[in-house]
Amino acid sequence: MRMMVALLLLLTLTSPTTAQQVRSRGAWRGPDGLPHIDPARLESSLVTLAAIGRDPATGGMVRTAFSEADLEARHWLMSGLAAAGLTVRVDPAGNIIGRLEGTESGKGALVLGSHIDTVPQGGRFDGAVGVLTALEIVRSLGDLGIRPRHPIEVVSFTDEEGGLVGSRAWLGALTEADRAREYGGRLLAEALRGLGLDPARLDEARRNPSELAAYLEVHIEQGRLLEREGLQIGLVEGIVALDEYEITVLGQANHAGTTRMADRHDPMAAAARMVGEVREQVRRIGGDLVGTVGRIEARPGAPNVIPAEVRFTVDIRDPSRLVLDGAIQGLQERFARIAVEEGVEVVWRTLQRIPPAPADPRVLQALTEAVTAYGYPHRVMPSGAGHDAQSVAQLAPMGMLFVPSIGGVSHSPAEATRYEDIAAAGDVLLQAVLLLDGRFP
Amino acid sequence: MRMMVALLLLLTLTSPTTAQQVRSRGAWRGPDGLPHIDPARLESSLVTLAAIGRDPATGGMVRTAFSEADLEARHWLMSGLAAAGLTVRVDPAGNIIGRLEGTESGKGALVLGSHIDTVPQGGRFDGAVGVLTALEIVRSLGDLGIRPRHPIEVVSFTDEEGGLVGSRAWLGALTEADRAREYGGRLLAEALRGLGLDPARLDEARRNPSELAAYLEVHIEQGRLLEREGLQIGLVEGIVALDEYEITVLGQANHAGTTRMADRHDPMAAAARMVGEVREQVRRIGGDLVGTVGRIEARPGAPNVIPAEVRFTVDIRDPSRLVLDGAIQGLQERFARIAVEEGVEVVWRTLQRIPPAPADPRVLQALTEAVTAYGYPHRVMPSGAGHDAQSVAQLAPMGMLFVPSIGGVSHSPAEATRYEDIAAAGDVLLQAVLLLDGRFP
Numbered sequence: 090m091r092m093m094v095a096l097l098l099l100l101t102l103t104s105p106t107t108a109q110q111v112r113s114r115g116a117w118r119g120p121d122g123l124p125h126i127d128p129a130r131l132e133s134s135l136v137t138l139a140a141i142g143r144d145p146a147t148g149g150m151v152r153t154a155f156s157e158a159d160l161e162a163r164h165w166l167m168s169g170l171a172a173a174g175l176t177v178r179v180d181p182a183g184n185i186i187g188r189l190e191g192t193e194s195g196k197g198a199l200v201l202g203s204h205i206d207t208v209p210q211g212g213r214f215d216g217a218v219g220v221l222t223a224l225e226i227v228r229s230l231g232d233l234g235i236r237p238r239h240p241i242e243v244v245s246f247t248d249e250e251g252g253l254v255g256s257r258a259w260l261g262a263l264t265e266a267d268r269a270r271e272y273g274g275r276l277l278a279e280a281l282r283g284l285g286l287d288p289a290r291l292d293e294a295r296r297n298p299s300e301l302a303a304y305l306e307v308h309i310e311q312g313r314l315l316e317r318e319g320l321q322i323g324l325v326e327g328i329v330a331l332d333e334y335e336i337t338v339l340g341q342a343n344h345a346g347t348t349r350m351a352d353r354h355d356p357m358a359a360a361a362r363m364v365g366e367v368r369e370q371v372r373r374i375g376g377d378l379v380g381t382v383g384r385i386e387a388r389p390g391a392p393n394v395i396p397a398e399v400r401f402t403v404d405i406r407d408p409s410r411l412v413l414d415g416a417i418q419g420l421q422e423r424f425a426r427i428a429v430e431e432g433v434e435v436v437w438r439t440l441q442r443i444p445p446a447p448a449d450p451r452v453l454q455a456l457t458e459a460v461t462a463y464g465y466p467h468r469v470m471p472s473g474a475g476h477d478a479q480s481v482a483q484l485a486p487m488g489m490l491f492v493p494s495i496g497g498v499s500h501s502p503a504e505a506t507r508y509e510d511i512a513a514a515g516d517v518l519l520q521a522v523l524l525l526d527g528r529f530p
Numbered sequence: 531m532r533m534m535v536a537l538l539l540l541l542t543l544t545s546p547t548t549a550q551q552v553r554s555r556g557a558w559r560g561p562d563g564l565p566h567i568d569p570a571r572l573e574s575s576l577v578t579l580a581a582i583g584r585d586p587a588t589g590g591m592v593r594t595a596f597s598e599a600d601l602e603a604r605h606w607l608m609s610g611l612a613a614a615g616l617t618v619r620v621d622p623a624g625n626i627i628g629r630l631e632g633t634e635s636g637k638g639a640l641v642l643g644s645h646i647d648t649v650p651q652g653g654r655f656d657g658a659v660g661v662l663t664a665l666e667i668v669r670s671l672g673d674l675g676i677r678p679r680h681p682i683e684v685v686s687f688t689d690e691e692g693g694l695v696g697s698r699a700w701l702g703a704l705t706e707a708d709r710a711r712e713y714g715g716r717l718l719a720e721a722l723r724g725l726g727l728d729p730a731r732l733d734e735a736r737r738n739p740s741e742l743a744a745y746l747e748v749h750i751e752q753g754r755l756l757e758r759e760g761l762q763i764g765l766v767e768g769i770v771a772l773d774e775y776e777i778t779v780l781g782q783a784n785h786a787g788t789t790r791m792a793d794r795h796d797p798m799a800a801a802a803r804m805v806g807e808v809r810e811q812v813r814r815i816g817g818d819l820v821g822t823v824g825r826i827e828a829r830p831g832a833p834n835v836i837p838a839e840v841r842f843t844v845d846i847r848d849p850s851r852l853v854l855d856g857a858i859q860g861l862q863e864r865f866a867r868i869a870v871e872e873g874v875e876v877v878w879r880t881l882q883r884i885p886p887a888p889a890d891p892r893v894l895q896a897l898t899e900a901v902t903a904y905g906y907p908h909r910v911m912p913s914g915a916g917h918d919a920q921s922v923a924q925l926a927p928m929g930m931l932f933v934p935s936i937g938g939v940s941h942s943p944a945e946a947t948r949y950e951d952i953a954a955a956g957d958v959l960l961q962a963v964l965l966l967d968g969r970f971p
Contacts (some may be wrong), residue, residue, distance in 0.1 A: 145955065173882035310790030333833050344940060345822035345845045346770065346914030347753030356824045357967055364802035370793055381786035382798045383833045385840070392843035392881065394941075397828070404786045413865070440833065458782045467588050473787030497793070499785060500835075501877050 108506055116229030116519070123462055124519050126222075126229045127181035128512035134221040135168070135511070138162060138205065139213035144321040149210035149502030150173045154248030155273050155280040162205050163284075164455040166245055173227050182294035183284045189227055189294030191239040191526075197302035199237065199522055199529075200485065201226055202244030202367065204477060211250070212504020214309045214511075218492065221244045222307045222515045229519055237526040238422070239302050242364035246477045248272065256480035261371060274353030301485035305521065306478045307514045308489060309506050314470060315431065321490030321510045322460050322467035322517060326409040327376070327447035328479040329471050330413045333440040335422065336363065342397035354396055356389055359431035366423045367403055376414055377471050380405040402440070408471040412443055446479035449486030452525065456488050459520035465513045488521070490514045546605030550877070557670030557960070564903055565960050567663075567670045569953035575662040576611070576952070577647065579603060580654035588650035590943030595689030596714050603646050604725075607661065607686055614668050623699030623735035624688035631666055632681040632967075638743035638962055639927065640678065642667055642971075645918060652691070653945020655750045655952075659933065661686045663748045665955045670960055678967040679744050687918045689713065689828045697921035699735040742926035744893055746962065747919045748955045749930060750947050754938030755911055762951045763901050763908035763958060764932030768888035769920040769925045770847040770912055771854045772778060777804065777865065778918040781874040783838035794836055798828055800872035801840035807864045808844055814874070815857055818912050821846040843881070849912040851886050887920035890918040890927030893966065897929050900961035906954045929962070931955045934946065 113130040142158025144151050154157040167185060170177045173185030182308060188198065203219020223243040230237065236331075247255030257263055263277075273278040278288035310316075315323050342358030364382045371380035381404045387396035403420070409414040420439065428435040453469075460467045470491065478489050492514045495505040531775040546855040583599025585592050585722045593599040611618045615800065616628030619677060644660020664684040671678065688696030690718055692713060704718075717728035751757075756764050781797030805823045812821035828837035844861070848854040862878065880939040894910075901908045911932065913919075919930050933955050936946040 090923060196788060233755075310788065311785050312790070313793055315792070329788065335833075342605050343938070344752050344915060345824060346772065346819070346820065346916070347940075348849050348938065349749065349753070349755070350809070350820055352754060355822075357805060357826065361802045362807035363822075364798060365806065366682075368791070368796075368799050379787065379789070379791055381829060381834070381836055382802075383786060383835050384831045385798065385828050387826050389823060392824045392845045393822070394824050395822055396824055404833050406787050454800075473789075475787070497784065497789065499788075 094381055101217055106298060108169045113270065116232035118233070124229065124523065125518070126225045126512060126515035126519055127232070128508065128515070130228065131221060131512060131515055133216060134224065134507045135213065136441060138165065138221065141165060142207065147210060147502045150203070150207040151209050152207040153384060154206040154254070155275070155283055159206055165207060169224060170243060173289060174223060174231060175227060179284065179286065179296045181286055181290040182255045183202055183281055184258070184294065185226070185245040186253040187243040187256045188207045189239070189241040192236050193238045195251040198240040198242040199302050199521070199525060200242045200244055200304045200481065201306070201518065202246060202247045202304070202477065203306050203308060204249035206248055206279040208252050208500050209248045210502055211500050212502065214504055214506045215311070215499055216336070218306045218309055218511055220505065222511065222518055224520060225515050226519050235523070237522070239526050239529065241522070249477055253475060253477055253480050256477035259296045260483055261292060261295040262480070263291065265454050268291055270298055286335055288461060290321070296321055296484060298484045302482070303449070303486045303488070303525055304478060304481040305452065305518060306490070307518055308476055308491060309495045309499060309504070310491040311497070311499035312494065315491060315493035315497060316497065318468065318469055320367060320466045321513045322465050324456050324460065324467060325448055325454065325470045325472045325489035325491060326469050327408050327445055327471055328476060329408050329473055330445035331406045331441070331443040331475060332413060332417060333403070334403045335438045335440055336401055336403060337404050337435050337436040337438070338399045338428070338437065340395070340397060343395040345393045345395055348395060354432040356433050357396050359427055359433045360385070360401060362427050363424050366420065366427070370416055370419050370423065372406070374412065377414065378405070378407045378412060380416070392485065406473055407463065408445055428504050443475065443479070446482035446487065448488050450470060450526070452486050452488030454526070455521045455524040456490060456517060458524060459517045462520065463513065463516055464515065490517060534864055546708045547931045550761045557673035565664045565670065565674055565957070565964065567953060567956035567960055568673070569949065569956070571665040571669065572662060572953060572956055573796050575642050575656060575665065576654065576747055579606065579658050579662065582606060583648065584947050585651065588651060588943045591648040591654055593646070593648040594650055594714060594954065595647040595692055595695070595725055596716070600647055601679040607646060610665060611684060614665060614812055615672060616668060619915050620725065620727065621641050621735045622695050622727055622731040624722055624727060625696040625735065626686040627697070629634055629731060630669070630682040632668045632679050633677050633891070634679045638741055638926070639681040639683040640743050640966060642682045642963070643687060643745070643918065644747050645687045645690035646685060646751060647689055649691045652941050653943065654789065655734065655857045655945055656752070656940055657690055658681055659750055659952055660748045663952065663959055664783070664898070666956050667960050667963055676964070680962070680967050680970065682963070684729065687867065689907055690918055694916060694921050697918035698739045699732065701921055702733060703921070704732065719918065728783065737925060739925045743815070743921040744890070744927045744929070744966055745919060746893065746959060747917060748932045749917055749932060750940060751935045752915050752936065752938070752940035756909070756932060756934035757936060757938065759909065761907045761934065762954045763906050765897050765908055766889055766895060766913045766930035766932060767894065767910050768849050768912055769917060770849050771851045771886035772847045772882070773854060774847070775859060776879045776881055777842055777844060778877040778879070779804065779869070779874050779919070780877065781836070781841045783839060784836045786834045786836055789815055789836060795873040796836050797874050798837050799838040800868055800874045801826070801842060803868050805842060807868070811857055811860050811864065815855065816846070817859060819848045819853060820914060821857070845945040845970040848915055850884055856944055884916065884920070887923035887928065889929050892969070893929030896962045896965040896969070897931060897957045899960060899965060901959045904954065904957055908960065965971040
């Protein structure tokens with residue numbers, strides 16, 4: 090693996106299309122006094138990280154948490170953080186934390202972060218953009234000779250893709266289920282031991298709200314809204330509430346040839362109506378509400394047997410818990426009515442209920458002022474996807490920036506974002522950090 | 531296994547509820563001159579066979595083709611056929627054939643049969659009723675001192691439940707797929723070797739139409755029509771045509787949280803509409819048409835991902851190929867329209883297309899005359915299920931009798947049929963054999 094990485098780095102460095110050809114000049118201030126990060130340096134970081142765990146056959150990233158590639162990337166990141174003058178530690182949940190002390194003591198940190206793990210065959214921007222923009226902010230502060238009052242922390246959270254594992258550890262919110270499931274074939278305790286950590290100390294990853302002044306994260310949008318509207322920056326007003334249910338429709342298995350249509354208690358016909366209702370109901374309510382049936386199966390699942398039961402999942406999200414609860418109540422009523430009409434039973438099982446995480450108004454204000462100052466085209470929008478920011482929002486005032494996803498694609502080798510948009514987000518983040526450093530107590 | 535069977539037989543023989551207590555008196559003629567089989571002897575055969583491969587925990591039959599229990603049952607049946615005076619052979623497809631020569635030479639045989647294999651956790655009547663009623667007919671002819679002009683053959687076909695394997699071998703219709711799939715973990719060649727047969731000779735199982743005068747089969751209805759109408763006998767007018775398709779709906783996988791409803795090409799929403807259309811279309815056409823979606827799955831199948839594709843099966847049956855083709859054409863048009871409206875693609879794959887097998891009018895006439903003579907309540911009806919008779923119908927004039935399934939249940943330990951209904955079918959079959967023996971050239 091190390092040899093392959095070295096080879097890929099060599100290719101990267103000698104390729105005529107890399108960022109290395111654009112000479113880094115460090116952060117700078119424009120004629121209007123606004124600070125700018127170094128876009129070439131940020132792009133170079135992203136290109137370098139993208140070589141670690143890349144599948145040469147597909148171009149996709151295979152840097153799942155705790156994998157060899159993830160370990161490689163973690164070592165690379167820790168070196169980079171240290172080289173930027175940060176004090177680096179790994180907390181008991183495996184989160185990497187690089188810290189720059191502030192000029193005033195006893196203050197909570199301005200925390201900038203995201204994650205560097207990927208889904209299998211994921212993209213190079215999901216997560217990496219947030220961590221490396223954060224690193225670029227620290228480098229830029231150094232270039233500009235600015236030492237903030239607050240400590241700055243650059244954080245790479247453990248296993249975001251596996252369910253916000255590292256950021257939830259900050260809340261002490263990891264459950265028995267989190268500990269009992271597998272992480273690349275190992276239990277969490279074993280996976281943490283693989284990072285040289287003592288799993289018995291996992292609960293010590295928990296952080297006290299007083300340690301954090303604010304949390305800021307840059308992330309790819311993973312949708313098409315910004316691209317469609319020709320914008321560079323999304324100001325996230327909040328991360329949506331998310332409910333996930335498993336619906337089981339119980340009917341009566343029977344012979345597909347000898348059971349007349351009128352004699353059937355067919356859970357498939359009932360489930361088809363319910364799946365249709367999910368979309369109907371969501372469209373009727375409108376707004377930002379989205380609803381998805383991503384999984385469905387019939388048992389016994391033979392073509393010539395009317396199923397005994399059909400199970401499907403419902404994933405439903407809205408920035409407002411109130412709207413979401415109304416939609417769920419509506420679906421429950423409709424499913425119950427369909428069940429009666431079809432002579433079947435319907436059983437709801439809650440898989441998860443995640444509360445909404447609104448952005449902090451002061452942080453959103455600072456981000457808005459910053460993006461307006463640069464004149465980068467932008468809009469306010471919800472985040473339909475979950476992020477580490479939704480965990481940290483329970484500890485500290487939170488804000489997020491989105492950069493456009495080309496074609497709205499993510500979790501795919503085809504995931505892409507323009508480097509100039511990432512640089513714009515870097516500028517906005519840098520200026521927002523300076524504003525918040527001045528304003529927050 | 532042998533010991534367990536012996537034990538079960540012992541229990542059977544000593545149980546106060548068994549048929550052994552009703553004394554067999556052999557076949558007899560009523561005052562009206564109509565012949566009657568021996569109901570107690572037939573019930574006893576059924577009870578004995580039901581002890582071979584019975585799961586004591588559930589009461590269900592686990593006598594899948596080529597299993598140890600199936601072998602046990604085959605040996606038992608061959609002994610019974612030989613004891614009834616038949617010449618027993620096993621053809622190269624494993625079909626057991628007991629033959630009684632007729633008084634006139636060069637005539638095709640009147641073939642009576644079904645199967646003794648079961649699905650896992652099946653019932654004791656499915657198949658067994660047909661084979662043991664056939665055996666009872668031969669015994670009754672002996673009791674009554676009747677020697678037919680035509681040869682009589684009692685046949686137990688190999689692996690009916692696995693797809694009419696033995697009866698299709700009579701047509702030379704076994705495909706490469708039949709040979710390449712697994713039979714209890716072994717290829718067909720190995721399974722046949724397990725019966726002491728030479729798989730290289732499999733094609734020699736093929737029979738010439740001139741060898742067969744007619745084929746008659748008694749089977750459980752596997753539906754509720756006879757029970758609901760309070761009837762004892764169903765006269766099968768034909769076995770339905772059956773089409774089975776796999777439908778693939780191709781959409782665009784995307785993030786369940788960040789993809790707005792209007793931006794989706796969701797194969798799940800489209801598939802739900804199509805599944806609904808199957809029932810709509812079938813109900814609109816009405817009659818004997820039935821349509822079933824028994825299997826469905828989404829890929830990738832994660833709750834938080836709009837699927838890339840959804841696959842489901844359509845099983846659709848009607849006595850008339852014309853009606854069936856019309857229904858399929860209607861579904862193709864509707865699915866195509868839904869695909870356009872939903873921005874997805876739909877691909878049809880044919881899994882099987884089985885032609886209808888109408889009963890022969892002369893055989894149906896003889897069965898009708900017989901059942902009418904006895905006065906057993908009856909009706910003419912299609913068979914919605916496939917049977918060995920549909921294979922043999924391609925070689926010889928075919929007729930079938932149904933006996934009621936209590937609650938319409940089959941392929942289940944709860945499958946049941948009243949012994950008096952089976953005895954009635956035995957009488958009708960016996961009289962029909964005599965009528966056909968007289969009428970057929």
